[in-house]
Amino acid sequence: MLYVAVATRTFRRYSTYVGATVAGIFTNSVFGVIYSFAYLALWDQRPDAGGYDGSDAVTYVWIGQALLMTVAVWGGGTTDDLAERIRTGDVAIDLYRPVGMMGWYLAGDLGRAAYHLLTRGIGPTVLAWLLFDQFDFPGSVQAALGFVLSLVLAVVTSFAIRWLVACSAFWLLDQSGLRMMAGALALFFSGMALPLVIFPEPWRTIALALPWASYLQTPADIWLGKREGLDLLAALAQQGVWIAVLLGLGQLVLRSATRKVVVQGG
Amino acid sequence: MALIDATDLSRTFVVRRKDAGRRSLRRRREEVHAVHGVTFSVEPGEMVGYIGPNGAGKSTTIKMLTGILVPTGGRLTVAGVEPSRHRTELARRIGVVFGQRTTLWWDLPLRDSFELLQKIYAIEPARYRENLDAFVTLLELGDLLDTPVRQLSLGQRMRGDITAALLHDPEVLYLDEPTIGLDVVSKGRLREFLRTLNAERGTTLLLTTHDLQDIEALCDRVIVIDHGTLAYDGTLAGLHGRGGSMRTLVVDLVDEAPAISVPGASVRRVEGPRQWLSFPADASAAPVVAAVAASYAVADLSIQEPDIEDVIRELYSRS
Ligand SMILES: Nc1ncnc2c1ncn2[C@@H]1O[C@H](COP(=O)(O)OP(=O)(O)OP(=O)(O)O)[C@@H](O)[C@H]1O
Ligand SMILES: [Mg+2]
Numbered sequence: 001m002l003y004v005a006v007a008t009r010t011f012r013r014y015s016t017y018v019g020a021t022v023a024g025i026f027t028n029s030v031f032g033v034i035y036s037f038a039y040l041a042l043w044d045q046r047p048d049a050g051g052y053d054g055s056d057a058v059t060y061v062w063i064g065q066a067l068l069m070t071v072a073v074w075g076g077g078t079t080d081d082l083a084e085r086i087r088t089g090d091v092a093i094d095l096y097r098p099v100g101m102m103g104w105y106l107a108g109d110l111g112r113a114a115y116h117l118l119t120r121g122i123g124p125t126v127l128a129w130l131l132f133d134q135f136d137f138p139g140s141v142q143a144a145l146g147f148v149l150s151l152v153l154a155v156v157t158s159f160a161i162r163w164l165v166a167c168s169a170f171w172l173l174d175q176s177g178l179r180m181m182a183g184a185l186a187l188f189f190s191g192m193a194l195p196l197v198i199f200p201e202p203w204r205t206i207a208l209a210l211p212w213a214s215y216l217q218t219p220a221d222i223w224l225g226k227r228e229g230l231d232l233l234a235a236l237a238q239q240g241v242w243i244a245v246l247l248g249l250g251q252l253v254l255r256s257a258t259r260k261v262v263v264q265g266g
Numbered sequence: 267m268a269l270i271d272a273t274d275l276s277r278t279f280v281v282r283r284k285d286a287g288r289r290s291l292r293r294r295r296e297e298v299h300a301v302h303g304v305t306f307s308v309e310p311g312e313m314v315g316y317i318g319p320n321g322a323g324k325s326t327t328i329k330m331l332t333g334i335l336v337p338t339g340g341r342l343t344v345a346g347v348e349p350s351r352h353r354t355e356l357a358r359r360i361g362v363v364f365g366q367r368t369t370l371w372w373d374l375p376l377r378d379s380f381e382l383l384q385k386i387y388a389i390e391p392a393r394y395r396e397n398l399d400a401f402v403t404l405l406e407l408g409d410l411l412d413t414p415v416r417q418l419s420l421g422q423r424m425r426g427d428i429t430a431a432l433l434h435d436p437e438v439l440y441l442d443e444p445t446i447g448l449d450v451v452s453k454g455r456l457r458e459f460l461r462t463l464n465a466e467r468g469t470t471l472l473l474t475t476h477d478l479q480d481i482e483a484l485c486d487r488v489i490v491i492d493h494g495t496l497a498y499d500g501t502l503a504g505l506h507g508r509g510g511s512m513r514t515l516v517v518d519l520v521d522e523a524p525a526i527s528v529p530g531a532s533v534r535r536v537e538g539p540r541q542w543l544s545f546p547a548d549a550s551a552a553p554v555v556a557a558v559a560a561s562y563a564v565a566d567l568s569i570q571e572p573d574i575e576d577v578i579r580e581l582y583s584r585s
């Protein structure tokens with residue numbers, strides 16, 4: 001299958017940067033330790049903030065570190081390749097191929113995510129398990145499976161948003177300003193800075209309804225067993241709806257870009 | 267039926283320029299007519315050179331032919347369909363080589379790029395093997411298959427790109443400056459390959475180039491475009507006549523002499539005993555030579571054929 005081939009090749013491409021991976025795992029681990037102590041201090045003051053206990057909070061921190069790169073919260077991934085190819089005009093080559101461009105880039109991004117999960121996801125998680133008693137694995141098979149599904153949906157959601165940002169390069173030639181803004185928004189509304197569940201109302205409700213909640217809050221809540229049974233299905237369904245909307249929008253933007261906008265360079 | 271049919275084809279770009287001189291943020295809208303009312307058609311099996319000076323509109327035309335750029339005026343059909351509306355469908359039937367870009371994947375070995383292309387174009391495995399073997403032999407790629415593209419030299423990469431464009435048996439191959447940056451030997455080999463391709467598979471070729479030897483070696487037909495408009499469409503031989511081109515008779519006299527005067531030719535340059543006479547390319551050289559030999563003591567004579575570059579330069583400067 002073409003898309004599997006694309007995904008494995010992107011996986012392999014990322015796996016050539018061993019140095020960057022090792023450095024990244026180290027950074028994730030350092031931040032994980034710092035955040036864990038900060039959260040423990042916070043939950044010491046308010047032992048049931050957001051419906052979490054101290055152990056939930058520490059686990060949440062490490063899920064966050066594991067997903068930071070996997071979900072590409074900051075940006076990055078194959079959508080950066082796309083923006084660069086739009087800027088240089090190499091997108092012409094993508095455009096005249098007889099395969100859908102979005103599926104192509106999505107497959108690549110899933111390959112990238114798999115690589116980041118196996119390295120920068122699992123690396124810090126192992127460390128967390130060794131260092132922190134409070135760190136817990138999912139309590140049930142349902143939670144574990146739900147988490148995996150939710151994580152795939154998280155990557156696709158993030159891809160869809162990054163795709164829209166990258167496509168801005170068709171008009172602006174350069175995505176970097178928008179990419180930074182989108183990264184900041186994602187950092188805040190994904191729950192990476194602070195869990196969305198401890199936001200004061202009405203921010204909590206608003207943040208939980210936005211697509212960025214998919215990035216971390218939703219998968220983490222499933223891991224922690226906060227969303228079970230029908231509620232788990234509702235969580236996955238919400239992710240699915242946002243994906244449908246965002247990917248649809250992305251397809252529209254691509255179509256209008258290729259009708260109106262111009263491929264650069266001779 | 268013509269394979270490519272362009273009628274009054276146009277593409278206008280709108281660019282915004284800052285007003286020069288004035289210190290305002292207002293930008294002036296300006297239209298660039300990159301391609302302007304171009305009409306031509308190409309039959310299956312033809313080899314057509316599409317030439318013109320920098321900025322003439324060659325690459326813009328190729329982009330419209332592949333469907334990645336929408337024309338702003340006129341009609342264009344390739345293999346019976348409008349390229350921009352049937353881009354993906356058409357992609358299976360055309361091949362494109364951009365001299366300045368690669369269609370290969372930078373980090374992947376050549377072999378992997380080819381395998382991805384097999385999947386993209388859904389090339390039947392047996393046909394894929396056959397084509398790959400043929401092109402690898404013809405283009406001498408055997409030793410390079412496991413090299414990542416970023417480690418290939420320009421000429422090696424170009425051979426890889428040409429293979430990549432041909433694996434799915436396209437009916438027509440567009441080449442945008444395929445010989446740019448190649449050395450003389452590589453250029454020669456590439457031309458020979460393209461000639462073989464056209465002869466054996468009947469692949470239609472449309473190529474842009476700034477190297478007129480490409481045209482002389484490959485194309486019976488040339489289309490000259492300048493400032494977006496068609497300046498010439500016809501045979502290479504016809505282009506000589508069109509440009510009012512001249513042949514040159516170089517005469518080495520035994521002694522220095524004033525400018526030679528014979529009917530049907532005029533002296534262009536005198537340097538010591540050597541003189542350059544020009545006469546129309548379509549006239550016979552015999553009477554001129556005879557007249558010179560009859561009146562002067564001649565040590566040596568030679569004839570220079572008109573240079574296609576001069577002809578085209580002439581054509582550009584007139585349009
Ligand atoms: N994206 C664009 N926006 C604005 N103007 C453009 C764009 N692309 C091309 N042009 C203009 O259109 C004209 C034709 O460009 P084109 O690239 O087709 O030339 P070319 O014949 O391929 O030249 P070269 O031999 O230098 O490659 C040029 O004046 C160029 O500046
Ligand atoms: Mg060009």
